[in-house]
Amino acid sequence: MGDPRELVEGRNVTRIEHIADTAGGGLIVTPHGSLTWWSSRLSPIRPALIQLAPDVLVGVDMTDPRRVVSWTAPHADALALLRTLFGNRWHADACAALRQPKPPVTMLAAPPRLPDAWARFALAQGVRRWLPVPVDEATLAIDDALAIHLLGWREQARTEFATVSASLLDRVDGYLRRELPPGMFPDLRAATRAAAELLGSGHPDAADLAASAHQLDAAGPRLPSGRRTGAWPSMPCPALLQEHKARPRRAQRPSACGVPTPPAHPSSSRR
Known part of the structure; x- marks a missing residue:
């Protein structure tokens, strides 16, 4: 998903380092309608990625795995999947942000912390x-x-x-x-x-x-x-x-987990 400080929109690169941590993070909406949000407080290591559905990803700070550091969705309707994970209040705030005039970066509060x-x-x-x-x-x-x-x-x-x-x-x-x-x-x-x-x-x-x-x-x-x-x-x-001895890896199954109805196997993104 690239450097989380750089959100690419066509050929324009917007850096969100300037966004105050209290604001949560920066939301980008591309001309095609896809959405990407990054926390202004970055994960110190690469985040873990959960794929909720095709093109709906949630990034999690592996040093604090209840903290969400990013999410992406292909269109505004896909926010309904994220609402199941983040709650109704977050969904209302995200929809309200989308109704505002579109600056390069829209400030949006971070999602609530994940359940254990x-x-x-x-x-x-x-x-x-x-x-x-x-x-x-x-x-x-x-x-x-x-x-x-x-x-x-x-x-x-x-x-x-x-x-x-x-x-x-x-x-x-x-x-x-x-x-x-x-x-x-x-x-x-x-x-x-x-x-x-x-x-x-x-x-x-x-x-x-x-x-x-x-x-x-x-x-x-x-x-x-x-x-x-x-x-x-x-x-x-x-x-x-304790288990640091490498063994042959099993074949990875298709990664597409739905919320709230799970598919055959939920998985992280392999992008």
Whole structure:
């Protein structure tokens, strides 16, 4: 998406560095009607991108994954998708800004902070795309499944957990053998419980997942040893902190997630 300080409109480049942080950011409307908004407080690293629908993207600060730093939409009607994520008040403000005379840059308040489930999903996508240290793909897939479950997309979460059930069981075994750090416990327990509940008796790993969930409950969280492991302790996905051994990446599925009705698989943009 280029340098967030430069919004290209035909051959004209508008820099938005001068916009006060209190104003939120700058909104550009191209002659074709597409919209792009950038926060005046830029992300210190490349943002994670969530694709809500074709050409509807939301950029998230990976160092503060509840903070939105950009969004794009192909036309004003597509703001209805963003309203589902950002709320009615934001939508009313955005529509009001579009009704004003069109300067090169229209100041528009930043969207509200994302719910935790959306922040987790965005961060998992951003780690897969931008983290310079290789991260185990199976671990990311577990984080994806848990994020999708927390977003309330039960059918898609069931599909994701069915794919990663064996990897999830391996990680539970590793935690119980004290091979994985204590910080993984909350999300590992949440993912195991969700997988056991969603998969039910029709999946070959369902009984093992239910047993593993009970074992985790019985074991409980361990006290940290004081030795910090991992590269990114602030991440809300603890499973990502430990898995730095590269494995072959799975084939990426089409990235088109709809709001509020999810498609086959929500995804980050690959642009």
